[in-house]
Amino acid sequence: MAAAVFFGCTGIAFGPAIALVLLTVAKEPLRVIVLVAGAFFWLVSLLLASLVWFVSVRLSDRGDAALQRALLGFGAAVSVLLQELFRFAYFKLLKKADEGLATISEDGRSPISLRQMAYVSGLSFGIISGVFSVINILADSIGPGTVGIHGDSPYYFITSAFLTMALVLLHTFWGVIFFDACEKRRYGCLGLVVASHLLTSGLTFLNPRYAASLGPIFIITLCTGLWAFVTAGGSFRSLLKCLSCKQEDDSRVMTYSALRVPCED
Amino acid sequence: MITFMNNSDSEEEPCNERTSLMSAESPPVPSYQDGLQASQAGEAQAHRKRRTGSSRSPNNIADGETSDSGVPVREGILENEEEELTLKYGAKHVIMLFVPVTLCMIVVVATIKSVRFYTEKNGQLIYTPFTEDTPSVGQRLLNSVLNTIIMISVIVVMTVFLVLLYKYRCYKFIHGWLILSSLMLLFLFTYIYLGEVLKTYNVAMDYPTLILVIWNFGAVGMICIHWKGPLQLQQAYLIMISALMALVFIKYLPEWSAWVILGAISIYDLMAVLCPKGPLRMLVETAQERNEPIFPALIYSSAMIWTVGMAKPDTAARRSSQQAWDAAEDGRENHRSPSHADSQMSERRSPVPTRPITSFEELEEEERGVKLGLGDFIFYSVLVGKAAATASGDWNTTLACFVAILIGLCLTLLLLAVFKKALPALPISITFGLIFYFSTDNLVRPFMDTLASHQLYI
Numbered sequence: 208m209a210a211a212v213f214f215g216c217t218g219i220a221f222g223p224a225i226a227l228v229l230l231t232v233a234k235e236p237l238r239v240i241v242l243v244a245g246a247f248f249w250l251v252s253l254l255l256a257s258l259v260w261f262v263s264v265r266l267s268d269r270g271d272a273a274l275q276r277a278l279l280g281f282g283a284a285v286s287v288l289l290q291e292l293f294r295f296a297y298f299k300l301l302k303k304a305d306e307g308l309a310t311i312s313e314d315g316r317s318p319i320s321l322r323q324m325a326y327v328s329g330l331s332f333g334i335i336s337g338v339f340s341v342i343n344i345l346a347d348s349i350g351p352g353t354v355g356i357h358g359d360s361p362y363y364f365i366t367s368a369f370l371t372m373a374l375v376l377l378h379t380f381w382g383v384i385f386f387d388a389c390e391k392r393r394y395g396c397l398g399l400v401v402a403s404h405l406l407t408s409g410l411t412f413l414n415p416r417y418a419a420s421l422g423p424i425f426i427i428t429l430c431t432g433l434w435a436f437v438t439a440g441g442s443f444r445s446l447l448k449c450l451s452c453k454q455e456d457d458s459r460v461m462t463y464s465a466l467r468v469p470c471e472d
Numbered sequence: 473m474i475t476f477m478n479n480s481d482s483e484e485e486p487c488n489e490r491t492s493l494m495s496a497e498s499p500p501v502p503s504y505q506d507g508l509q510a511s512q513a514g515e516a517q518a519h520r521k522r523r524t525g526s527s528r529s530p531n532n533i534a535d536g537e538t539s540d541s542g543v544p545v546r547e548g549i550l551e552n553e554e555e556e557l558t559l560k561y562g563a564k565h566v567i568m569l570f571v572p573v574t575l576c577m578i579v580v581v582a583t584i585k586s587v588r589f590y591t592e593k594n595g596q597l598i599y600t601p602f603t604e605d606t607p608s609v610g611q612r613l614l615n616s617v618l619n620t621i622i623m624i625s626v627i628v629v630m631t632v633f634l635v636l637l638y639k640y641r642c643y644k645f646i647h648g649w650l651i652l653s654s655l656m657l658l659f660l661f662t663y664i665y666l667g668e669v670l671k672t673y674n675v676a677m678d679y680p681t682l683i684l685v686i687w688n689f690g691a692v693g694m695i696c697i698h699w700k701g702p703l704q705l706q707q708a709y710l711i712m713i714s715a716l717m718a719l720v721f722i723k724y725l726p727e728w729s730a731w732v733i734l735g736a737i738s739i740y741d742l743m744a745v746l747c748p749k750g751p752l753r754m755l756v757e758t759a760q761e762r763n764e765p766i767f768p769a770l771i772y773s774s775a776m777i778w779t780v781g782m783a784k785p786d787t788a789a790r791r792s793s794q795q796a797w798d799a800a801e802d803g804r805e806n807h808r809s810p811s812h813a814d815s816q817m818s819e820r821r822s823p824v825p826t827r828p829i830t831s832f833e834e835l836e837e838e839e840r841g842v843k844l845g846l847g848d849f850i851f852y853s854v855l856v857g858k859a860a861a862t863a864s865g866d867w868n869t870t871l872a873c874f875v876a877i878l879i880g881l882c883l884t885l886l887l888l889a890v891f892k893k894a895l896p897a898l899p900i901s902i903t904f905g906l907i908f909y910f911s912t913d914n915l916v917r918p919f920m921d922t923l924a925s926h927q928l929y930i
Contacts, residue, residue, distance in 0.1 A: 236567040244879060250875055250908065254911050256919070257911075283928060286930040340924065342867045342868065342871070343867055344924060374929055
């Protein structure tokens with residue numbers, strides 16, 4: 208049962224992420240590098256946020272449980288803001304790299320577009336954030352043990368897995384929207400992304416009342432997904448086209464029957 | 473056994489040895505921030521005119537390519553293409569090193585987490601004689617610093633000895649030494665490793681089977697590493713012996729000594745490779761002067777050979793002096809076969825054949841792999857393995873160190889593409905790794921644990 212829980216929860220939490228990586232990132236070296244560098248940026252932001260929290264806890268009264276919880280909330284909020292700040296920093300770096308790649312390349316276009324980099328960077332933030340949140344829980348789920356024996360919720364593992372999956376997807380969507388907003392200087396969208404990240408993190412404070420936290424988070428994930436899809440240039444028609452897998456005739460191309468060999472005489 | 477870690481010389485010889493990221497003729501790659509700075513007029517003309525969109529259209533460039541007249545222009549275009557290909561190959565080379573480094577680390581971390589033998593304290597090496605079981609912190613720190621001094625001195629002495637032997641052409645001695653070390657690694661350490669793994673999983677194996685398995689593993693390993701063998705098998709063996717060596721270090725180095733040694737060896741690596749009189753730099757330069765590759769038993773090479781050929785005789789002659797890929801090219805009539813395997817050793821045995829001067833105009837690139845010293849593999853794996861062993865059962869620390877090392881490697885390869893000479897691979901990665909280890913273990917772990925206990929997500 209323990210191994211089943213481990214594999215099940217790992218599949219739930221990282222299934223979409225692994226599928227996305229294997230299908231879209233693994234074959235392209237540049238995207239893999241963007242993925243790893245994004246993870247590095249997220250880690251640095253987490254480091255700084257932990258430092259802030261650690262210092263605040265050290266300076267505070269350890270015995271006061273309510274204060275500690277408030278400090279934890281404060282630490283989480285600082286972490287969210289720092290993550291978004293580092294996402295912005297990563298955007299700046301990728302923009303510069305994009306320009307550099309375009310300069311060096313032969314036809315003036317860089318081998319990877321900024322939109323692709325937005326997607327991969329969002330995915331990288333999502334994966335590393337999800338991994339850091341849930342890997343110790345997954346490692347514990349292999350071993351012997353009983354969940355919630357002291358009165359906590361017995362659904363801890365599976366809800367953690369679902370929350371992680373939502374977080375991975377959310378980060379991917381936020382990456383796309385964020386980079387697009389930075390590119391087009393739509394600061395309203397930027398603020399919305401940060402606000403939705405804060406909201407998501409705040410909703411997890413309602414755990415273990417999972418109906419109140421998981422439901423809204425998944426609704427937010429869905430809406431952000433649609434928003435990211437539209438931002439990336441998708442539309443209902445393009446979705447239909449992709450799903451029908453039909454090769455459309457390009458109206459600019461002449462069909463062969465219209466071409467005739469000029470008469471020899 | 474010490475030789476592997478002595479040669480922590482990581483990156484390539486200068487580009488005229490064709491083992492660097494760029495090919496020999498291309499000018500220095502302009503950095504991303506600067507504009508195009510042409511070091512050769514032809515290249516500047518062609519590229520700049522294309523860039524500024526003046527009268528030269530792409531058609532003219534194509535004409536220039538196919539006609540025989542504008543040789544400087546064609547050279548320029550070829551070099552431009554080489555520049556662009558350099559960048560694309562740069563990313564590919566990074567991945568070609570990410571994969572083996574990741575594999576080595578996975579093997580080490582998997583072993584550390586499952587086989588208890590490598591985390592038990594069972595004595596120390598004679599190179600670290602001072603014990604760390606002391607009551608006071610200051611004494612422990614002093615002992616670890618003394619251990620580090622002894623270990624680094626041993627490494628320096630061995631490296632200098634190796635360089636002297638190489639300089640005075642005592643090849644037989646070096647070969648004998650390397651063969652003895654790899655014999656010990658491939659047979660003795662593998663036997664111990666296999667024994668411990670079998671003990672952990674409570675699997676019984678009789679002696680005849682054991683002898684058969686170890687004998688085959690070791691014999692094929694010796695052949696692959698020191699003679700000829702499929703490239704991927706050679707790479708796999710090099711990864712395995714690096715992992716075994718790293719496991720030995722993780723087991724026998726005391727805790728604080730290990731961290732101080734990691735820091736000290738990255739400083740030593742920096743000095744040995746970059747200082748003019750550094751032993752590793754002298755080794756690399758001597759190898760270049762003699763146009764010989766450095767011993768394959770000490771270097772991991774991610775060779776990927778593409779095709780051959782430019783139509784220019786002098787280019788061909790210059791390239792034929794590169795012994796590394798000649799043997800492979802002789803045996804191949806099919807072009808564009810990526811990931812073609814060739815053992816490093818073959819060029820030392822076979823004489824250098826003259827390369828056929830191809831006369832076709834189509835541009836076929838030649839691709840050299842990137843080389844990384846085995847010492848780098850070993851110390852990366854020691855860092856990540858120690859993080860896995862001692863970070864109180866925490867996977868976050870291990871992963872943070874892993875990402876840090878990969879990013880350090882990426883930055884080192886970027887510097888390599890800019891400077892195009894042998895660079896130390898340890899300093900940046902180990903620095904990032906150490907910073908991330910200590911900060912994740914002391915700062916991030918309590919934060920993430922507290923968040924997880926309340927099921928909070930950031």
